[in-house]
Every structure is written in structure tokens, then in C-alpha cells.
Amino acid sequence: MASEFPGSPRVMKGGLVAYRLPSTQPLVIAFQYNPDEVSRSLQSQAAAGGGGRGETNRVNGPPQETLTFSVEIDAADQLEKPGENATVVENGLHPVIAAIERLVYPSYPIVVANEALALAGTAFILSETAPLTLLVWGPRRVLPVQIQSLSIKEEAFDQKLNPIRAKADLTVRVLTYRDLDVTNPGYWVYLAAFTQKEVISSMNKFSAAGAIAALGRL
Template identity: 30%
Template sequence: MANNGFSRSPLLLKGALIEFSERFIGPLPNIIIFQYNPASMSRSLEVYNPFQTEEVTDEEGQVQSVNYSISADAQPHDPPESFSLELELDATDDLEIGDPIAVATGVADRIAALEMLLYPQEESLLGELLGAISVSIGGGGASASTSAAAEPVPRGRVPVLLFVWGPGRILPVRLTSFNVDEQAHSPILYPTQAKVSLGVQVLTLNELNAYQDSMSKDLAIAAYKFTRKQKQVLAASNVANTVQSILGMLPF
């Protein structure tokens, strides 16, 4: 929250991205607060088409159109939702007060924090410790070649990420696009002003359930359900406000 200097003005909530990294013991939040809230934000929901067809060839070589929908009112899953926004980063104020990080790196630290959301997280300290204990206990029971063959190929994973836009919109997301426009630089060429364009895809319950069980997964599912419940409450409020108008419009 930030105060704009006027005592009677409401506190301004700032948007943020919260990364739950499990590089340590348990998920630790890395909160990236937006320096300035974007002036605008685009949001889209993908509409499921129950009338979609696909051409297939039968055993006799005839091309036929097949409708895969069960019925016209079919909706097999929550609609995929995505956001796109631009973040303004500026080190001018921090440079004026002599902030040591801004003097040394400008806004490069903020850009790096955003970029790291795209990188696979390293093995957690707890995981490395358990692995070392397992190797010590299992010691000489198998040859090196056998152990190497049995070891699974590591698969990189990005941490769970929450997009926070006020109390009514806290959603688990995955970054889908990332672009940086560095607009000014320090004498040693660190960026001091930059614009970061982000695209994020909201993760639905079906996608979250495929994640490995963890505390951060539970937090992501809880956030999704919380935001969806608020959307249902807002929709119900709109229905209550328009009942009288609808009754006046119906001819029967």
C-alpha cells in the first residue's frame, strides 16, 4: 500500500506477483510489488465452442464432419483466462535519494526478479539433503553404472506464481510472454528506466491438480477458488439489481 500524501485520500493498493519458491524448506514467498499500477490491463476469456467439428476419413475413404460436442450447452471446463499488462520501472526517485541498489544497478534487480519467474527452480535444500542421506544409506549396494541408469532424468519446474490485483483477484498464473524495453541506462549501462510487457495465463483447477503435491499447490488452488467465489457473489449481486428491470421487459 502507498499513501499519496493527502490525509483523506484512500490508500492505494498495488498489484504484485508472488512466487512461491521451494528452493528452501517449504514454500517461501518472493513478492514482486508493482512500482506503478498499469494504467490499463487487457483480459480475455477463451469461449468453448460446442459446435466445433472436425473432418475425418472413414474406412471407405469418405470424408465426414464429426461434431465432438455432447450438447449445445456443453462446457467441459472453466474457460481459460489470460491477462496482458505493461509494468513501468523507473529508478529516478531512488537515485535522487542515493539508494545504493539503484545507484549500482538501476532497475536491473527488478527486471531480474521478473525474469527468474521464467527459469526452472533449482533442487530445494531439503531435497538435496534427503538425496545425500539416501545415497549414504544405500552406499555400496549397487554399482555406479546401475545407479546412473536407475536415476530419473530431472525435469525443470517453475515455481507456483500468484497474480494479485487487489483483494478480489488473486489467481495462480503462468507467464506466457515477456518483453523488456530498456529506455534509459546508467553510465555503466544498467537500465534505469524500462517497460516490461507481460502475458499471463490463469491456471485452472484441472491444470493445478496435475502439479506435484506441495503446500504451494494447495495455496494456488485456494486462491483460485477464492477468486472464483468472489466472481459468483458479484454476479449474484448483479442479478439482484436487475430483477425489476427484467420483469418489466418480458412480454409474458
């Protein structure tokens, strides 16, 4: 929906972009409304066994990071203009809900192929993997993630019992260079985010200079 104030800055939309490799055709899920809040948890990966004296701070790779947020979806704006939104009128929010759910499902063609192979008595089974999913939360936070939990609450329905208002609660785990093969594009996406975090953190030196001086006067 356009802003009531023409001079106000345009808000960038967050979203999820999923790839079923080796296909490069993405499934894009742009957030209709950006989440009001995102909870982040970082758990340090301490080296196993703790090590000896002087190795207390040794870690086994980057921290395990999880993000939790809620995405609200409402078909009210589309239903106000039924002539321009025939798909929503006919299906409600089923298409977008199905797209979100696909993030935790293996590839349908591979599942069908495996079932056919199993019926034929073939021992060879294709790997059933979830898509490579990228969380896009502004230009400074693009991360490869794995959906750990997904809860969808359908809150309103039309005459055909199609959901027309819903909320999806997601918990995602950031995939690091320890989780991904170097041939996986997500490996390089994570390294780019890691590099950007290193650069951004260095900016804090300027604002911290005054605080350091104040500490010296205590």
C-alpha cells in the first residue's frame, strides 16, 4: 500500500529467497509487512574438552545463530480490487502459505522419483534436500538459513474457507561455512556477510573513542 505521506522514505521489504539447486530460478517470498521485531540468539561454539591452560577462549568455528520472527499476511487490500487479483479471490492466501511451507519440504519431483524407484525395487535413492534459503533483511543482512520451526496461524477465512489473514512464526538457523560445502552458493553468501560484519564492527572504533577516554578518567 502506498504511503499517505508522499515525502516519506520508501521502506525496504524483507523476505526469503529459496533455490532448489542446481536450478537458479528462485522462489521469492517478499514480506507483505516487515516483522515488528526479530529476536537473535548467538551460542558460542566452545572447543570440545575445553583444552589446556591458555586455551579457554578457543572456539570451534562461528557461533550458532538463530533468528525468530513473525510474518503477517492479509488479503484485504487485494480483495478490495477483485478484478486485479483473481488468484487471491479464488484461492485466498493458500498460494503464499504453500510457498512458505515449501521451504521445509524436499523437492516434489525427487520425492516422486524416489517412490517410483522404491516400487521398482531399486536400492539407489536420490537425496531429498530442502531448498537453499536466504533471509534478506536489508542490504547488510543477507544470510543462508535453515528453517528450524514454522508455525502458521490462519486467523480469518472467506466464504470458500480460504484463509485471508494469517501469521507465520519462524525460527531459522544461520548456516555457516562449517555447514555448507564450498561449491554451495550459500557458503559464499555467508562469507560475504561475515566479511561485512567485520567491516561494520570496525566503524564502532570512532564512537567508542570518547567512551574509552571517559573510562580512563574514572
